Amino acid sequence: MAILPKLLIIDDLFGRNVxxxxxxxxxxxxxxxxxxxxxxxxxxxxxRQEVLKPVAEAVFCRAQFPLESMPGSLVENDIHGAxxxxxxxxxxxxxxxxxxxxxxxxxxxFYTGEVTDASHRRTPGMPEGRPEDDxxxxxxxxxxxxxxxxxxxxxxxxxxxxxxxxxxxxEFSQRGAVGFIARDDLRGPELLEEALFRHGLLPDASGEAIxxxxxxxxxxxxxxxxxxxxxxxxxxxxxxxxxxxxxxYLNRTVSRSSRRPFVPVNSAIxxxxxxxxxxxxxERKTATDVDAKVGLVETADGGDxxxxxxxxxxxxxxxxxxxxxxxxxxxxxxxxxxxxxDVRFISATNVDIELEERGFRADLLDRLxxxxxxxxxxxxxxxxxxxxxxxxxxxxxxxxxxxxMHREITADALDRLCGYDWPGNVRExxxxxxxxxxxxxxxxxxxxxxxxxxxDKRQFAERNISGASNTxxxxxxxxxxxxxxxxxxxxxxxxxxxxxHLDHLQLEHTRxxxxYLQAALDATKRRTPAxxxxxxxxxxxxxxxxxxxxxxxxxxxxxxxxxxGPLVDELDGDLVEAYETALRLRPKSPxxxxxxxxxxx
Amino acid sequence: MSIADNPLQRWxxxxxxxxxxxxxxxLLPLIFKLSNVLARKVxxxxxxxxxxxxxxxxxxxxxxxxxxLCANVEDSLSxxxxxxxxxxxxxxxxxxxxxxxxxxxxxxRASGLEPRTAAVKETHxxxxxxxxxxxxxxxxxxxLSLSRVHELRGSVAALASEVSxxxxxxxxxxxxK
Numbered sequence: 001m002a003i004l005p006k007l008l009i010i011d012d013l014f015g016r017n018v019x020x021x022x023x024x025x026x027x028x029x030x031x032x033x034x035x036x037x038x039x040x041x042x043x044x045x046x047x048r049q050e051v052l053k054p055v056a057e058a059v060f061c062r063a064q065f066p067l068e069s070m071p072g073s074l075v076e077n078d079i080h081g082a083x084x085x086x087x088x089x090x091x092x093x094x095x096x097x098x099x100x101x102x103x104x105x106x107x108x109x110f111y112t113g114e115v116t117d118a119s120h121r122r123t124p125g126m127p128e129g130r131p132e133d134d135x136x137x138x139x140x141x142x143x144x145x146x147x148x149x150x151x152x153x154x155x156x157x158x159x160x161x162x163x164x165x166x167x168x169x170x171e172f173s174q175r176g177a178v179g180f181i182a183r184d185d186l187r188g189p190e191l192l193e194e195a196l197f198r199h200g201l202l203p204d205a206s207g208e209a210i211x212x213x214x215x216x217x218x219x220x221x222x223x224x225x226x227x228x229x230x231x232x233x234x235x236x237x238x239x240x241x242x243x244x245x246x247x248x249y250l251n252r253t254v255s256r257s258s259r260r261p262f263v264p265v266n267s268a269i270x271x272x273x274x275x276x277x278x279x280x281x282x283e284r285k286t287a288t289d290v291d292a293k294v295g296l297v298e299t300a301d302g303g304d305x306x307x308x309x310x311x312x313x314x315x316x317x318x319x320x321x322x323x324x325x326x327x328x329x330x331x332x333x334x335x336x337x338x339x340x341x342d343v344r345f346i347s348a349t350n351v352d353i354e355l356e357e358r359g360f361r362a363d364l365l366d367r368l369x370x371x372x373x374x375x376x377x378x379x380x381x382x383x384x385x386x387x388x389x390x391x392x393x394x395x396x397x398x399x400x401x402x403x404x405m406h407r408e409i410t411a412d413a414l415d416r417l418c419g420y421d422w423p424g425n426v427r428e429x430x431x432x433x434x435x436x437x438x439x440x441x442x443x444x445x446x447x448x449x450x451x452x453x454x455x456d457k458r459q460f461a462e463r464n465i466s467g468a469s470n471t472x473x474x475x476x477x478x479x480x481x482x483x484x485x486x487x488x489x490x491x492x493x494x495x496x497x498x499x500x501h502l503d504h505l506q507l508e509h510t511r512x513x514x515x516y517l518q519a520a521l522d523a524t525k526r527r528t529p530a531x532x533x534x535x536x537x538x539x540x541x542x543x544x545x546x547x548x549x550x551x552x553x554x555x556x557x558x559x560x561x562x563x564x565g566p567l568v569d570e571l572d573g574d575l576v577e578a579y580e581t582a583l584r585l586r587p588k589s590p591x592x593x594x595x596x597x598x599x600x601x
Numbered sequence: 602m603s604i605a606d607n608p609l610q611r612w613x614x615x616x617x618x619x620x621x622x623x624x625x626x627x628l629l630p631l632i633f634k635l636s637n638v639l640a641r642k643v644x645x646x647x648x649x650x651x652x653x654x655x656x657x658x659x660x661x662x663x664x665x666x667x668x669x670l671c672a673n674v675e676d677s678l679s680x681x682x683x684x685x686x687x688x689x690x691x692x693x694x695x696x697x698x699x700x701x702x703x704x705x706x707x708x709x710r711a712s713g714l715e716p717r718t719a720a721v722k723e724t725h726x727x728x729x730x731x732x733x734x735x736x737x738x739x740x741x742x743x744x745l746s747l748s749r750v751h752e753l754r755g756s757v758a759a760l761a762s763e764v765s766x767x768x769x770x771x772x773x774x775x776x777x778k
Contacts, residue, residue, distance in 0.1 A: 013626055028630035031643045049645035109621075123622065131610070134617060162625035184625045188633075 005056045005102035005202050007035065008089060009160070010082055010144060012075075012110040015062030016125045019070065021046025025123070026060060033058075033189050041067070055193070056102070061085045063144060064110060068125065073115045075127040077140045079147055090152060092213070092384045099212040102200040104148060105160040105192075106177070108141035108168060109133060136167040142175060149176030154214060156199035158192070197224055206252065209245045210392050211385040215377035220249065222374045227253040231371030232325070234310075235348040240427030241376040243348035247306045250346055261303030263296050267313040275317045276333050279324075283335035290334070297330050300343045310347040310368065311358055318361045321345075325367045379422040379429060386418050386429070393430045394446060397437035404441040416448040423454065481512070510566050514575060517563060520544045521574045538578050557585035612670070612677035619666045628659055653736050660732055667725045671718050678714075681705045 009015065014026040023043035030037050034051050035058035037044040044060075063082035069075050089101045111129035119128045132138045141159070148157055159172050162183040172180060178199045181191045196202065201217040202224075204210070209220065226233045227250045235243045244264060251262040270278060281295030297305060307313065313321070324330055325345065329338040347368045353360050379386070390409055398404045422428055436450040443450075520541040525534030542556035543549060551559075560582035564575060571579060635652055637643045683689050684701040692700065709715070 025626060025630065027645075028627075028634045031637050031645070032630055032633035034637065034642060049643055049648070051643050053642065123627075134614075162621050184629045186633075 003099065003203060003205065004036065004054060005196060005200055006038070006089065006099065007056050007058045007103055007105060008061060008086065008101050009058055009105045010061045010063050010141075011105075011107035011160070012062055012064055013107075013123070013126065015060040015067075016064075017041045017043050017062075017068040018046075018124050019068060020124075022048075030058060033192060055189070056196075059085075059089070063140070064112070069115045069127070070125070071115050071117050071120045073125075073127075075112050075115060077110055077112055077143075079144060082144060083147060083151065086148065086152060086155075090155065097212060097384070097388055099203050099217065100201060100214065101155060102202050103196060104155060104157045105181075106141050106145060106148075106157055108136075108139045108159060108161040108163045110140040112140075136163070136171075139163075139168065142168065142171055145172065145175045145177055154201070154218065156195075156201070158195050158199075198228070204249055206249075209242060209249050210388050211382060212388065213377075213382040213384045215382045216385060219246065219374055219376050222372070223250050224253050226250065226371045226374055229371055230254065230344060232345040232347070232368050233371045234365075234369035234373045235346065235376065236373055237348075237350060237376030238378045238423075238425055239350045240425035241350075241378060242426050243350075243376060244306065244308060246374065246376060247304070247346045247348065251304045251306075261300050262306065263300040263304070264306040264308060265296055267307045267309050267311075267317070270313060270317045272314055272316045275314070276320065279317075279320065280330045281332040283332040285334055292332075295330065295332065297324060297341055297343055298332075298339060301341045302343075304344045304346050307345065307347040307368075309349065311349045311351045311353045311360055313360070315359065315361075318364050322361065322364045322367065325364070379425040383418050387414055389426060389429055390414065390417060390433055393433035394437060397434045400434075401438060401441055404437060405444060407437070407444050407446050409446045410448075412448050413446050413451060416451055420453055428454070507566070510563065513563055514567055514571075516545055517541060517560070517578070518573075518575055521578055536574050536577055536581070538581055541578075554586060557582040561586060608673070608677040608682065612673055615666065615673075616670055619663070619670065623659070623663060623666065628656075628663070631656065631659070649739060653739055656732070656736065660729065664725070664729070667721065671721060674718060675709065675714060678712075679705050680708050 009029075014023065014029055016023065021042045026037065026043060027047050027049050029035075030047075030051060031049060034053065034055045036051055036054040036056070037047060037060070038057040039060045041060075061082055063078055064075050065078045065081060066073060066075070086101070086104070089095055111127050111133050113127040113130045113133075115125065115127045119126055133140070141161070145157060145159075148155065153176070157177045159168070159177050159180040160183060161180070165180045165182060169180070179191075179195050181188055181195070185191065199221070201214070201221060203212050203217065204220060209216070211217070211220075223233075223246055233250060235246050237243055247264070248262060251260055254260060265278075277293065277295070279295050279297050281298055282290060282293040284290065284292035307321075324341070324343075327338075328342070329340045331338050345368055351358065353365060354362075387409075394407065394409060398406060417429070417432075424431070432451060432453060435452055436446060440446075440450050521536045521538070524537050524540040524544060526537055527534040538560050539551075539553045539556045542559045543551050546559070560578050564571060564579045564582070567575075568579065631652070634643065634645075635649070638645060638648055681701045681704065684692070684697065684704075
């Protein structure tokens with residue numbers, strides 16, 4: 001069953017709870033827009049209406065207290081209450097695996113003050129209102145919009161109001177709303193559908209591109225926007241992130257009524273001798289008994305041709321593809337007639353294709369990303385999707401293996417899976433899960449012992465860095481070092497343990513910085529034909545580690561002298577050369593030099 | 602002067618309440634829902650039967666509010682009110698016997714109030730005619746064919762359009778302000 005987009009509607013009239021259980025104003029709005037009321041309050045539960053094919057789930061929020069008011073009640077605006085509800089449907093921890101709000105619909109004018117008998121008779125629970133409530137300069141909706149945009153900049157907000165648009169057209173744009181739908185506009189549902197398509201945070205309704213995390217939803221949104229204008233699109237992302245899946249999503253998104261052709265091609269297989277016949281086809285030759293063959297471009301006519309690993313495309317093929325992009329026609333091998341084609345090219349790459357050493361034609365790249373680039377996040381940036389992906393892969397593996405039992409995934413197994421960095425991304429995760437299911441077909445539970453990860457990679461989130469270990473410790477990266485330093489806690493109760501170790505601590509700290517400098521010297525070496533091994537440059541190296549682009553060469557030499565001076569007896573390699581260079585540049589100590597300079601003045 | 606004492610603010614509040622609270626927030630959504638119930642996109646047992654009663658009540662309320670607004674617009678918005686407060690209230694009695702009325706007459710002619718009020722009444726009359734057709738059609742639902750349902754939807758949509766048009770005719774920027 002497709003997941004419905006979840007909307008948050010912040011409105012004083014529709015968000016209020018009513019004593020007798022039916023908010024007919026809210027029901028009418030839901031009936032108009034075809035929403036299912038998912039608020040869960042007595043107004044939602046008391047409704048007798050049923051929307052047969054809802055297009056969204058709507059949660060209503062009054063943004064005022066009290067939620068339910070009677071004659072005599074004093075109604076006031078409640079920005080904190082509104083933000084609490086927003087957070088509950090946005091934060092990954094609070095919403096579980098469910099997708100976040102797809103969009104917020106926000107009213108402008110919120111009536112406050114006392115609920116009188118007269119106002120209650122007109123509209124149950126509504127106050128009389130104060131004059132400033134109706135002042136466009138003081139609309140509470142605009143205050144809310146500010147707060148929402150500040151805390152949730154990625155969450156799209158559309159104004160849904162019966163106030164005139166021209167009163168607030170500048171303000172709502174400045175404060176981050178993406179659109180305005182007048183409540184009395186007959187086209188309201190169509191306008192909202194368009195706004196959701198263009199701005200909403202929507203998971204893939206087909207379930208093929210799995211993910212409810214914000215990075216994935218943002219990528220899907222970019223894909224929809226790119227799909228709308230029909231231009232060529234470049235998809236970027238590390239290996240195994242699902243670039244072909246996203247290309248298929250783009251293909252499905254353009255035409256929802258009829259299927260457009262989708263032809264995937266691995267660019268690496270288009271070798272110079274064969275690419276022409278593969279891409280453009282072969283004309284039938286009765287004399288030589290050559291059969292006709294329709295090429296990939298012609299097969300994709302009216303649809304999309306997907307070039308995977310576009311950076312691997314040979315130069316000759318690039319030239320031919322460029323011609324097709326320019327002329328929008330092909331000629332079959334052995335043919336004479338040009339055949340017009342209407343094809344969108346979707347390309348994918350996991351490298352920095354713009355770099356000159358890649359040898360990819362800039363003019364072709366420009367045309368391939370006329371419609372823009374869409375970035376897919378690596379799995380480590382969307383770990384909240386791992387449970388969903390694992391569930392899908394387990395079921396898929398079970399279906400493929402005859403006689404394989406249905407299994408539940410234990411919390412420990414999920415923790416282990418979420419703790420790994422997944423350099424191979426979703427494809428690696430899929431491989432790991434299929435491997436676990438295939439090797440253990442007769443179990444009811446997937447446990448950590450069933451999981452096998454990359455052979456030399458054991459990058460779990462929690463590590464034990466122990467100096468007492470007798471084995472060679474794994475290569476520590478900067479993240480590990482900073483994490484270990486952050487865990488050090490010098491409590492007064494431990495004084496017996498760390499007293500008298502200050503010199504040692506300082507020395508180890510200096511050695512660590514020396515290794516940091518060593519890495520920077522290596523990274524900034526100048527390689528020339530005369531010196532292919534590279535020559536160290538202390539000025540760029542020190543600028544790199546300090547992050548200070550204004551640092552002078554003499555200051556850099558001072559840094560090197562101060563850093564390496566205490567270690568002079570144990571230096572080797574580049575560090576020796578760096579120290580000697582620094583001494584040549586600054587033969588005297590910095591303090592002595594400054595004192596001398598002062599004396600001369 | 603509180604809003605209760607200020608005729609201009611009272612009139613504007615009443616106009617905004619009719620436009621915003623009644624027409625857009627209550628009447629239009631009710632009509633939109635009827636359209637979707639008739640199109641079988643929404644189920645709500647008894648809604649169509651209760652619609653006629655609730656809509657008729659709303660029509661009466663709208664009628665009385667329109668009449669009140671049109672009747673009060675001239676006196677409520679007239680610049681004659683400035684002569685009740687200082688400094689103009691301090692003018693000598695002979696001047697006060699003719700000046701406020703002259704100012705009022707000049708304003709009435711310049712603001713176009715009369716054609717504007719006539720347009721509102723005409724739009725309201727059209728709204729009532731269309732609404733009567735809808736209510737009559739709903740009463741005869743037992744003989745309804747699919748085309749009749751579409752015709753009903755069309756007439757309901759026309760009614761919604763009339764309500765929107767009525768809002769546009771009502772002066773939002775007060776004339777002469």
